[in-house]
Amino acid sequence: MTDAKPKAVIEARGLDLVFQTADGPVQALRDVNLSIGKGEFVSFIGPSGCGKTTFLRCIAALEHPTGGSLTVNGMTPDEARRSRAYGYVFQAAGLYPWRSIAGNIRLPLEIMGFSREEQDRRVREVLQLVELDNFGKKFPWQLSGGMQQRASIARALAFDADILLMDEPFGALDEIVRDRLNEELLKLWARTGKTIGFVTHSIPEAVYLSTKIVVMSPRPGRITDVIDSPLPRERPLDIRDSREFIEISHRVREGLRAGHGDEV
Amino acid sequence: MRSILPILTVLLAIVGIWYLAAIWMNATWVRDQAARDGREVAFSELVVETLGQERPVLPAPHQVAKGLYDGLFGQKVTSKRSLVYHAWVTLSATLLGFAFGSAAGILLAVGIVYNRAMDLSVMPWAIASQTIPILAIAPMIIVVLNSLGVTGIVPKAIISAYLSFFPVVVGMVKGLRSPDAMQLDLLRTWNASDVQSFAKLRLPASMPYLFASLKVGVAASLVGTIVGELPTGAVAGLGSRLLSGSYYGQTVQIWAALFAAAILAASLVALIGWAERLTLKRMGLAR
Numbered sequence: 001m002t003d004a005k006p007k008a009v010i011e012a013r014g015l016d017l018v019f020q021t022a023d024g025p026v027q028a029l030r031d032v033n034l035s036i037g038k039g040e041f042v043s044f045i046g047p048s049g050c051g052k053t054t055f056l057r058c059i060a061a062l063e064h065p066t067g068g069s070l071t072v073n074g075m076t077p078d079e080a081r082r083s084r085a086y087g088y089v090f091q092a093a094g095l096y097p098w099r100s101i102a103g104n105i106r107l108p109l110e111i112m113g114f115s116r117e118e119q120d121r122r123v124r125e126v127l128q129l130v131e132l133d134n135f136g137k138k139f140p141w142q143l144s145g146g147m148q149q150r151a152s153i154a155r156a157l158a159f160d161a162d163i164l165l166m167d168e169p170f171g172a173l174d175e176i177v178r179d180r181l182n183e184e185l186l187k188l189w190a191r192t193g194k195t196i197g198f199v200t201h202s203i204p205e206a207v208y209l210s211t212k213i214v215v216m217s218p219r220p221g222r223i224t225d226v227i228d229s230p231l232p233r234e235r236p237l238d239i240r241d242s243r244e245f246i247e248i249s250h251r252v253r254e255g256l257r258a259g260h261g262d263e264v
Numbered sequence: 265m266r267s268i269l270p271i272l273t274v275l276l277a278i279v280g281i282w283y284l285a286a287i288w289m290n291a292t293w294v295r296d297q298a299a300r301d302g303r304e305v306a307f308s309e310l311v312v313e314t315l316g317q318e319r320p321v322l323p324a325p326h327q328v329a330k331g332l333y334d335g336l337f338g339q340k341v342t343s344k345r346s347l348v349y350h351a352w353v354t355l356s357a358t359l360l361g362f363a364f365g366s367a368a369g370i371l372l373a374v375g376i377v378y379n380r381a382m383d384l385s386v387m388p389w390a391i392a393s394q395t396i397p398i399l400a401i402a403p404m405i406i407v408v409l410n411s412l413g414v415t416g417i418v419p420k421a422i423i424s425a426y427l428s429f430f431p432v433v434v435g436m437v438k439g440l441r442s443p444d445a446m447q448l449d450l451l452r453t454w455n456a457s458d459v460q461s462f463a464k465l466r467l468p469a470s471m472p473y474l475f476a477s478l479k480v481g482v483a484a485s486l487v488g489t490i491v492g493e494l495p496t497g498a499v500a501g502l503g504s505r506l507l508s509g510s511y512y513g514q515t516v517q518i519w520a521a522l523f524a525a526a527i528l529a530a531s532l533v534a535l536i537g538w539a540e541r542l543t544l545k546r547m548g549l550a551r
Contacts, residue, residue, distance in 0.1 A: 088453040090446050098547040108454045139548045
């Protein structure tokens, strides 16, 4: 291999994953090839069962591919997990009800053995980053759903991994909160320069956020289109009314439809 | 405070029914006595006589209350007639057994959750252990331990522990398994060790379950101790008061001991409830 291109942070080659279920084997991923560069914002979009979450979980070493190769920072996903290469954000905030917001963000830091002062410093820092400065002492149930999800993003950022994996993080929130968090996420991405993998159901969300959109289709889960977004990095919310935005959205929709064409 | 009226109504109804039952059940003896003496009993006499017998079939509430009061406050606490003395004997064995039982329950639960072999092998035995009538196995435990030279509080405590470990195992297994898959995945992404995931997630998450099962466990502990006191030849403890009461037909004594046991159980459960509120409040889990 030549090193002509900038080195990929995440690299999948011919990735296969077959789940053995009671009803026989299920092909969750087939021949997935994808390379994600440093600092990219990559969205995975597709209907349920297309393997977008499964692929993200493979990167996080929460699932293990049955074929092909997958590297994260040049390591196997398991090694990357052990070297704490990424933060993971789930659809539910999953904050511990018995810990304050600051205590929840501190949790991964405690587990990773940061010193107490370092923990305090980092908690302060990420709380600022997600604009929850004054909520550290509050308990999760005292916060709205959107704020809880911001806290869970702060928790994923606290140990400063350079990859952020997000599995439909705003899926359970209403549209208005979602718009705001999308905007904030873009700012946060610009400020931190992290590589982000983002799973979503929503076409506007995918197009608005990403530098690269990966369209997937189900049975077996596979990639049908990879779109490099021509949109500038600076994106106000009203960019969604621009012609380019609408064109990309159209292409994503076409990709989703094509994926469904050979069945139903 | 609005609930005080319904509570009093129910209490009053129970006492009322109890009095009626006492009159009805004790009437036979009064009538027999009267027939023997060749006199007629008017209804008012019947009521008075049924409620003041020395060995009634069913003692009236005020008789039980008096027996209870005499037992608790009318004796020196060191006296063998004092219910305080007997309650203390029962309580000390209960607490020891409860401590054994809950500790064993928690340890077993940890083993079951973390070890698949234990998961498959221990639970069926734990369930089987509870299907054996405690009345059948208690004398055997006492006799076996006695032949080994173990007497006194320990055999009773073991029977008490035998009854109390089970609810703790069941509750703690459920509690330690209460974190969902997402929570566990999250810990995996942080590369947390088993010890860390236990201390930071599973154990705190199990607290509400633990307290619920401790409440059941402590009541079971008390029952176990009382059962354990029956075959010891009625030396001391509330169980022995029940037994000697039934030997000599001292129904008032039986009922007083029963109430003493009930008060003791209620206090223990209330004590755990108080510890529960305190803990969950400190953890921020109380609503």
